Amino acid sequence: MNTPAHPSPKQITGVWLLLVAATFVSWLLIEQHGISARIATTVALLIAGVKARLVLRQFMELRTAPWVFGALFDAWIVVFVGAIIAGYWIALH
Numbered sequence: 001m002n003t004p005a006h007p008s009p010k011q012i013t014g015v016w017l018l019l020v021a022a023t024f025v026s027w028l029l030i031e032q033h034g035i036s037a038r039i040a041t042t043v044a045l046l047i048a049g050v051k052a053r054l055v056l057r058q059f060m061e062l063r064t065a066p067w068v069f070g071a072l073f074d075a076w077i078v079v080f081v082g083a084i085i086a087g088y089w090i091a092l093h
Contacts, residue, residue, distance in 0.1 A: 007058060015058045022047050038092060042085055049081035 007015075026044040029035060056073050057063045063070070 049077050
């Protein structure tokens with residue numbers, strides 16, 4: 001797949017808006033008192049993992065790196081977000 005070396009300003013702005021929207025959704029989830037704190041925290045952590053992937057791919061040039069680096073960082077995000085969520089759920093019991 002041919003990806004341009006540099007994203008267009010439109011792409012950068014779109015990713016930035018997505019990151020802002022994800023932050024807002026995380027804040028809303030945590031602030032809503034009708035939602036279980038466990039579920040809200042878990043979803044907020046998952047959103048944080050997606051945001052980390054977006055930042056790594058778009059702003060740290062990982063999207064143009066060899067696929068193995070992308071796969072390693074994706075796996076790193078999944079493992080660490082999963083470990084944080086697992087630790088959170090275990091600590092609640």
